[in-house]
Amino acid sequence: MGAIKTVWGILCVLFLMGPLIVVLPIAFNAGGFVSFPIQGWSLRWFAVLFGDPGWRLSIWNSLIVGLASSALATMLGTLAALGLRGRVGVPVVLARMVFLLPMATPAVVLGVGMQLIYARLGLGSTYAGLIIGHAVLSIPFTLLSVTAALASVDRGVERAAASLGAPPPTVLWLVTLPMALPGIVTGFVFAFANSLDEVVLTIFLAGPNQRTLARQMFLQLRDNLSPAIAAAAFTFIIATICIGITGLWLQHRRKRMMA
């Protein structure tokens, strides 16, 4: 029984982690093929990734769109989470359901719909349009994260501040928001990661100048597979691990603060 469990566990971990591990060495392949065996070690594909104007533009675009859309989603999500805090009733439940709906909507469907209205609003192939689109998709992440953070903020501390004479805006600014900050940052990080990975909506909404890293990777994966893709994937995985560790650290800090 124990042996079966061990083998099963190892097989599952291999299935889950194997793909991520396989992609790493290919990024350093000196040859031009995206396959094993490795023909020699080199950093040339990273030079392509960060040197080629097309790839460079797409990296910048991903950063611009990611930061702007996450900021927008975090702002809107935080305000709404503050408004909905501690409220019950049918309208609140319905509102929350609608706010979370972008998470469930198939990206292709939203892409078609947004392109239809962008044609009328003149937002097609603009940075503003792309940023708004990514923000719509990120709002559930920020709302959920800030809502969870606010739920764990002790009302007693806020009441204590108010009883000591702090007006409501001061309580919000000096007590509530600092205590919810880890949740707000977590929401921002999730939103950013989500935007970085977004392809489908970008295909519908972005023009050639707004091509993001994910979009560029998708095109390259479909059309001509080069180890530059593996280099991009390597960069993504390292960035993911960094973001993940930051997230865990923030959670840990929040738990310690609450304790």
Next chain:
Amino acid sequence: MIARHLPDLKAAALVLPLVAFLAVFFLWPLASIFTTAVSDTEVSRAFPELGRAIDGWDGQAPTPAMQQALVADIRTTPQATMGDAVRRLNSQTSGFRSLFGRTQQAVARGTGPVDLVALDGRWADPLYWNTIRSALPPYTPRFLLSALDLQQGAEGIEVAGQSVHVQIFLRTLGISALVTGLCALIGVPFAMLMLATTGWVRNVLMASVLLPMWTSVLVRCTAWLIILQNDGVLSRILQTLGGLREAVPLLFTRSGVIIAMTHVMLPFMILSIYSVLIAMPKNLMPAAASMGANPIAAFRTVLLPLALPGIVSGGLLVFMTSLGFYILPALLGGGNDQLISSFVAEYAIRQANWPLASALGLILLIVTVVIFALYQRLSTRMAGA
């Protein structure tokens, strides 16, 4: 009075920006998908005068007013708009194109009234007028029907000649169900294993769930592209294990798509089951064992029923997400492994057939939202319990 409602007003003011933002950039797009899927202005745009004149017609002989309205429309409607309308009418009743070509030439020669019946006897036939009338309403079910391979026939709704979309819908549902099943099959024992371990082993298991989940889907597609290649890692392992001579083709096949989709969705299933199991009292399984239940009986009668809410909510999440997959089948699948999203994108981007893209998208959206509502109800009930 105002003071009592002040907290409500403040809450509303805080929620309002998000409501306004989502109303414009989320609900409006979805609403315009709906209107695009059911609206049909190709013909009514071309015949504004006739649209008014044909109102209340008995369907027998065409009235003089209708004839002159048609002449007026032919003179004022731009050529491109009229061309679209005629093409559409011709697809319903053949002969329209030649009839219109002749009529347009004759109408263009003068500015006064034209006797259409004298020009071409076909204008006395109510069939042509009825065809125009049936195409005039600005709303139509025909795109939605065609998304389900149905069409409006003479005697109500009938099945269209070839089955295209239903087959794709069934394929999408089938692949999603299979992926959901595989995730449950791997996820339940894995979550139990996580529960049974402690210390660094559990951390390793947890990390191997979280890291893939956080990793970009594109990166995972890249990885699977490398693994599934014809000379790739997995193909060679299978070849050796099976003692086969030829490499096993995996890339651009259904199996490859299902393996990679399972890899993408598995972490969600595992976490959903794990979160339920971890809340379970620790002594239930030992209690069952002490009362003489063998491990299989204990699993079946104690653990599985308790884990069921987690399996169901994880399953709904996996199924719902799988229905909308686009990127992964596009990169790893062949032509016969594409899901419904690919066809929505194909109609929208390549063919600019927005009504049909919207109709297919609308059906996908409705199915997804129903599953999402179920998922939400289940997860809020689980949180409340």
